[in-house]
Amino acid sequence: MVSSGPGSDPRWRPLAAARPAMSPEWWQWVASRDSLTARLISAGGHRHFRVRLLNQRLGRPRRDETLALGLPLAHHAWLREVALCLDERPWVVARSVVPLDGLHGQRLDRLGERSLGSWLFRQPDLERGPLEVSADSAPFHTDSGPWARRSLFRHRRFAVLVQEFFLDRMAGDLGLPSR
Numbered sequence: 001m002v003s004s005g006p007g008s009d010p011r012w013r014p015l016a017a018a019r020p021a022m023s024p025e026w027w028q029w030v031a032s033r034d035s036l037t038a039r040l041i042s043a044g045g046h047r048h049f050r051v052r053l054l055n056q057r058l059g060r061p062r063r064d065e066t067l068a069l070g071l072p073l074a075h076h077a078w079l080r081e082v083a084l085c086l087d088e089r090p091w092v093v094a095r096s097v098v099p100l101d102g103l104h105g106q107r108l109d110r111l112g113e114r115s116l117g118s119w120l121f122r123q124p125d126l127e128r129g130p131l132e133v134s135a136d137s138a139p140f141h142t143d144s145g146p147w148a149r150r151s152l153f154r155h156r157r158f159a160v161l162v163q164e165f166f167l168d169r170m171a172g173d174l175g176l177p178s179r
Protein backbone atom coordinates (compact mmCIF):
# COMPACT_ATOMS: atom_id res chain seq x y z
CA MET A 1 0.00 0.00 0.00
CA VAL A 2 1.46 3.30 -1.08
CA SER A 3 0.21 5.85 1.38
CA SER A 4 -1.01 9.08 -0.09
CA GLY A 5 -0.08 10.59 3.26
CA PRO A 6 -2.51 11.98 5.82
CA GLY A 7 -2.86 15.28 4.04
CA SER A 8 -3.48 14.23 0.45
CA ASP A 9 -6.58 12.70 -1.10
CA PRO A 10 -6.57 9.08 -2.23
CA ARG A 11 -6.09 8.68 -6.00
CA TRP A 12 -9.10 6.93 -7.56
CA ARG A 13 -9.31 5.14 -10.89
CA PRO A 14 -11.91 2.99 -12.63
CA LEU A 15 -12.25 -0.54 -11.23
CA ALA A 16 -11.26 -2.16 -14.55
CA ALA A 17 -7.97 -0.25 -14.60
CA ALA A 18 -6.97 -1.87 -11.31
CA ARG A 19 -7.85 -5.43 -12.33
CA PRO A 20 -4.42 -6.45 -13.71
CA ALA A 21 -2.72 -5.56 -10.40
CA MET A 22 -5.43 -7.16 -8.21
CA SER A 23 -5.49 -10.81 -7.17
CA PRO A 24 -8.69 -12.75 -7.99
CA GLU A 25 -9.28 -13.19 -4.24
CA TRP A 26 -9.32 -9.43 -3.68
CA TRP A 27 -11.33 -8.87 -6.87
CA GLN A 28 -14.13 -10.90 -5.26
CA TRP A 29 -14.25 -8.35 -2.45
CA VAL A 30 -13.44 -5.07 -4.16
CA ALA A 31 -15.60 -5.57 -7.27
CA SER A 32 -18.72 -6.83 -5.43
CA ARG A 33 -21.73 -4.50 -5.61
CA ASP A 34 -23.90 -6.00 -2.89
CA SER A 35 -23.67 -5.22 0.82
CA LEU A 36 -20.15 -5.33 2.22
CA THR A 37 -21.65 -5.69 5.70
CA ALA A 38 -23.37 -8.93 4.68
CA ARG A 39 -20.18 -10.27 3.08
CA LEU A 40 -18.08 -9.46 6.14
CA ILE A 41 -20.57 -11.17 8.46
CA SER A 42 -20.56 -14.24 6.24
CA ALA A 43 -16.78 -14.39 5.81
CA GLY A 44 -16.30 -13.69 9.51
CA GLY A 45 -17.93 -17.02 10.39
CA HIS A 46 -18.03 -17.35 14.19
CA ARG A 47 -16.46 -13.93 14.69
CA HIS A 48 -18.70 -11.16 16.06
CA PHE A 49 -19.32 -8.32 13.55
CA ARG A 50 -19.57 -4.76 14.84
CA VAL A 51 -19.67 -1.30 13.32
CA ARG A 52 -17.49 0.94 15.51
CA LEU A 53 -18.36 4.60 15.01
CA LEU A 54 -15.07 6.54 14.80
CA ASN A 55 -16.36 9.99 13.98
CA GLN A 56 -19.58 11.54 12.76
CA ARG A 57 -19.92 15.24 12.18
CA LEU A 58 -21.00 18.04 9.93
CA GLY A 59 -18.02 19.26 7.95
CA ARG A 60 -16.38 20.06 4.67
CA PRO A 61 -15.70 17.08 2.43
CA ARG A 62 -12.21 16.54 1.02
CA ARG A 63 -11.58 17.85 -2.46
CA ASP A 64 -11.84 14.42 -4.11
CA GLU A 65 -15.15 13.79 -2.31
CA THR A 66 -16.53 17.19 -3.30
CA LEU A 67 -15.69 16.48 -6.93
CA ALA A 68 -17.17 12.95 -6.82
CA LEU A 69 -20.42 14.33 -5.40
CA GLY A 70 -20.48 17.25 -7.85
CA LEU A 71 -20.68 19.71 -4.96
CA PRO A 72 -19.51 23.30 -4.94
CA LEU A 73 -16.25 23.65 -2.98
CA ALA A 74 -16.67 24.38 0.75
CA HIS A 75 -20.18 22.83 0.68
CA HIS A 76 -20.95 21.27 4.08
CA ALA A 77 -21.92 17.62 4.34
CA TRP A 78 -22.55 14.89 6.87
CA LEU A 79 -19.32 12.93 7.41
CA ARG A 80 -19.35 9.45 8.96
CA GLU A 81 -16.25 7.38 9.64
CA VAL A 82 -16.50 3.82 10.94
CA ALA A 83 -14.43 0.70 11.45
CA LEU A 84 -16.09 -2.56 10.43
CA CYS A 85 -14.75 -5.00 13.00
CA LEU A 86 -14.73 -8.77 13.39
CA ASP A 87 -14.06 -9.75 17.01
CA GLU A 88 -13.04 -6.12 17.64
CA ARG A 89 -10.39 -6.29 14.89
CA PRO A 90 -10.97 -3.65 12.17
CA TRP A 91 -11.05 -5.29 8.74
CA VAL A 92 -12.39 -2.24 6.85
CA VAL A 93 -12.51 1.44 7.64
CA ALA A 94 -15.13 3.46 5.80
CA ARG A 95 -15.93 7.12 5.31
CA SER A 96 -19.29 8.19 3.95
CA VAL A 97 -20.19 11.70 2.81
CA VAL A 98 -23.77 12.92 2.51
CA PRO A 99 -24.51 16.34 1.04
CA LEU A 100 -26.84 18.11 3.46
CA ASP A 101 -29.54 18.93 0.94
CA GLY A 102 -30.01 15.18 0.37
CA LEU A 103 -30.56 14.38 4.05
CA HIS A 104 -34.35 14.69 3.83
CA GLY A 105 -35.41 12.54 6.76
CA GLN A 106 -32.47 10.19 6.45
CA ARG A 107 -30.79 11.49 9.58
CA LEU A 108 -27.58 9.45 9.53
CA ASP A 109 -26.71 10.77 12.97
CA ARG A 110 -29.34 8.43 14.38
CA LEU A 111 -27.72 5.45 12.67
CA GLY A 112 -25.20 5.05 15.48
CA GLU A 113 -23.51 1.67 15.27
CA ARG A 114 -26.05 0.17 12.91
CA SER A 115 -24.51 -0.45 9.50
CA LEU A 116 -25.23 2.17 6.85
CA GLY A 117 -25.64 -0.77 4.50
CA SER A 118 -28.46 -2.20 6.61
CA TRP A 119 -30.46 0.94 5.73
CA LEU A 120 -29.14 1.56 2.21
CA PHE A 121 -29.82 -1.91 0.83
CA ARG A 122 -33.38 -1.81 2.13
CA GLN A 123 -34.22 1.13 -0.16
CA PRO A 124 -36.22 -0.32 -3.08
CA ASP A 125 -35.00 2.05 -5.78
CA LEU A 126 -31.39 2.32 -4.64
CA GLU A 127 -28.94 3.08 -7.45
CA ARG A 128 -25.23 2.38 -7.10
CA GLY A 129 -22.83 4.16 -9.42
CA PRO A 130 -19.62 2.70 -10.83
CA LEU A 131 -16.91 1.48 -8.46
CA GLU A 132 -13.56 3.23 -8.39
CA VAL A 133 -10.44 1.82 -6.77
CA SER A 134 -7.42 3.22 -4.96
CA ALA A 135 -4.24 1.67 -3.61
CA ASP A 136 -3.79 4.56 -1.17
CA SER A 137 -4.38 4.41 2.59
CA ALA A 138 -7.36 5.99 4.30
CA PRO A 139 -6.40 9.60 5.05
CA PHE A 140 -8.54 9.48 8.20
CA HIS A 141 -7.09 6.30 9.72
CA THR A 142 -3.69 4.93 10.63
CA ASP A 143 -3.98 1.31 9.52
CA SER A 144 -2.87 0.49 5.97
CA GLY A 145 -4.33 -1.94 3.52
CA PRO A 146 -4.01 -3.18 -0.06
CA TRP A 147 -7.13 -1.75 -1.70
CA ALA A 148 -9.87 0.81 -1.30
CA ARG A 149 -13.04 1.43 -3.27
CA ARG A 150 -15.68 4.11 -3.51
CA SER A 151 -19.08 4.44 -5.15
CA LEU A 152 -21.99 6.81 -5.12
CA PHE A 153 -25.36 5.50 -3.88
CA ARG A 154 -28.49 7.38 -4.84
CA HIS A 155 -32.03 6.94 -3.49
CA ARG A 156 -34.53 9.54 -4.72
CA ARG A 157 -32.89 12.86 -3.77
CA PHE A 158 -30.56 11.23 -1.24
CA ALA A 159 -26.95 10.67 -2.29
CA VAL A 160 -24.06 9.22 -0.33
CA LEU A 161 -20.45 8.68 -1.35
CA VAL A 162 -19.26 5.51 0.39
CA GLN A 163 -15.50 4.92 0.61
CA GLU A 164 -14.23 1.61 1.99
CA PHE A 165 -10.59 0.90 2.81
CA PHE A 166 -9.77 -2.80 3.18
CA LEU A 167 -7.07 -3.32 5.80
CA ASP A 168 -4.02 -5.59 5.91
CA ARG A 169 -5.46 -7.17 9.07
CA MET A 170 -8.39 -8.51 7.00
CA ALA A 171 -5.96 -10.09 4.53
CA GLY A 172 -4.12 -11.71 7.42
CA ASP A 173 -7.24 -13.01 9.18
CA LEU A 174 -8.76 -14.39 5.96
CA GLY A 175 -5.53 -15.60 4.39
CA LEU A 176 -5.95 -13.29 1.39
CA PRO A 177 -3.00 -12.31 -0.82
CA SER A 178 -1.22 -9.07 0.06
CA ARG A 179 -2.78 -7.44 -3.00
Ligand SMILES: C=C(O[C@@H]1C=C(C(=O)O)C=C[C@H]1O)C(=O)O
Pocket residue numbers: 034035036037038051080081082084092094095096114115116117118120162163164
Ligand atom coordinates in the same frame (compact mmCIF):
# COMPACT_ATOMS: atom_id res chain seq x y z
C1 LIG B 1 -22.68 0.42 2.33
C2 LIG B 1 -22.55 -0.48 3.28
O1 LIG B 1 -22.44 -0.09 4.60
C3 LIG B 1 -21.22 -0.33 5.26
C4 LIG B 1 -21.37 0.33 6.55
C5 LIG B 1 -20.95 1.63 6.73
C6 LIG B 1 -21.35 2.43 7.94
O2 LIG B 1 -22.05 1.86 8.84
O3 LIG B 1 -20.98 3.61 7.99
C7 LIG B 1 -20.12 2.24 5.76
C8 LIG B 1 -19.68 1.54 4.67
C9 LIG B 1 -20.13 0.20 4.35
O4 LIG B 1 -19.06 -0.70 4.28
C10 LIG B 1 -22.49 -1.94 3.02
O5 LIG B 1 -22.73 -2.73 3.97
O6 LIG B 1 -22.23 -2.30 1.84
